Amino acid sequence: MSEYQYYEFIAVDRPLTDTQQRELRALSTRARITPSSFVNEYQWGDLKGDPRAWMERYFDAFLYLANWGTHRIALRLPLGVLDAETAADYCVGESACSWVTSTHVILDLRAEDEDGDEWWDEQDRLASIVPVRAELAAGDNRLLYLAWLLCVQGRELDDEEPEPPVPAGLGDLSGPLRALGDFLRLDPDLLAAAAETSPPLNAKAPSASVLSRWVKQLPEADKDAALVRLLRGEAVQARAELLRRFQGPAPQPTSGGRTAGDLLTAAEARWAERQRVAREEQAAERKRQERAAAAAREKRLDELAGRQAQAWQRVATMIETKKPKEYDAAIVLLTDLRALAERDGDIATFDRQVWQLRQQHVRKPSLIDRLDRAALT
Structure with missing residues (x-):
């Protein structure tokens, strides 16, 4: 250091x-x-x-x-x-x-x-x-x-x-x-x-007019003494004493x-x-985010329903690019297709299509690795 x-x-x-x-x-x-x-x-x-x-x-x-x-x-x-x-x-x-x-x-x-x-x-x-x-x-x-x-x-x-x-x-x-x-x-x-x-x-600070009226009521001798102290370099002492006098007993x-x-x-x-309140707020925020994510996913699946054939074609197109980012996008879309198949009770058809996809691209280890990590078997 x-x-x-x-x-x-x-x-x-x-x-x-x-x-x-x-x-x-x-x-x-x-x-x-x-x-x-x-x-x-x-x-x-x-x-x-x-x-x-x-x-x-x-x-x-x-x-x-x-x-x-x-x-x-x-x-x-x-x-x-x-x-x-x-x-x-x-x-x-x-x-x-x-x-x-x-x-x-x-x-x-x-x-x-x-x-x-x-x-x-x-x-x-x-x-x-x-x-x-x-x-x-x-x-x-x-x-x-x-x-x-x-x-x-x-x-x-x-x-x-x-x-x-x-x-x-x-x-x-x-x-x-x-x-x-x-x-x-x-x-x-x-x-x-x-x-x-x-x-x-x-903590309400006195206005200039209030201070002015109060100063005018001070005896001339007190004002002269305060000015002398100011000129002698005792401004802190003079100000403190005058403020205490103005404010009265603390x-x-x-x-x-x-x-x-x-x-x-x-x-x-x-x-x-x-800490307890923070944990409760964090838990509530996680639940809110989970609900929002679930709602967004359901909306996405509703939009995907009836368009599975086009979606599978998009997956094939993205894989053919052989680009890592396109592989990742294909995995996201395949995950949605699996969720839709589970919702519709047709997971067997989905598994068969993924197996065929694996056989077709068995020489693409990067894609296969992504399929394994996403548990798309």
Whole structure:
């Protein structure tokens, strides 16, 4: 298996400085480096740097995949936007962990597939996922719950491990959250089982006019403070705080009293039910196709009835061509003639004509072989 690795980093809150870009260029001469990103692919060799250290120093998002089955996503959020203890409550295993720097909380999520040898269209993949960072900053903890569920899926928790608070909206994930779940191969049955106790999310986005009226009512001092934070490069923090203020108290997460083992059992039951339904649908489809084929054959035999002499002449003509495709067509027509003879109770006449056909063309082994395989004796 040939080796392939893909690394992509994005700076969201602040662009890379010229000095930072030079530092990165010194570590990779082949990478595509811009003020907001670093992208490189490896068919051999590896990244000359530690992604963990790069996330602490340079970037807000990181995606990695390798064709031996590793998929990894890391996201960095400022302290004050994401509570470090809350992150640690959900990121509890090897598949999902978190750590804190002096300024940020960093989430690190990964999935492994031992089958490996996967090839993804990595173009824009991180771009489709990175909006989950803004959702989390605005108080939407579904990303954190998916991180915990990833640990459950990896069998990294005891069956008796209690479920953390369940956020609203697990049954209706946003596009970026679905992209994240797909990339990390999150089991849809496990997610569906978890969503059973998740209340609906009021996902209706406020209109510009509603936001405009609300902003006009803000005290001037608050507006000035938000603008100053924006100019200081604290846009994520300022937006998150304003959105939380606009939305009011977030829906309280539910606590269903379930355990990791309960969710795994529920997911297995869902999978088994899907398999049962799929088998029934497949069986019903086979019966439908069989009925359609039988009806088509009866129609074909009805059209052939009374025209057996012409059909036998067509068989003779096709055989004389000595072409394999014509032999195959002759066998199809002979099979219909036999079915018609069986329906009319005159199979003896048909067998006699096939015997004569065999005697006439005994030196055509390809034809005789086809007759044998079709049981036309």
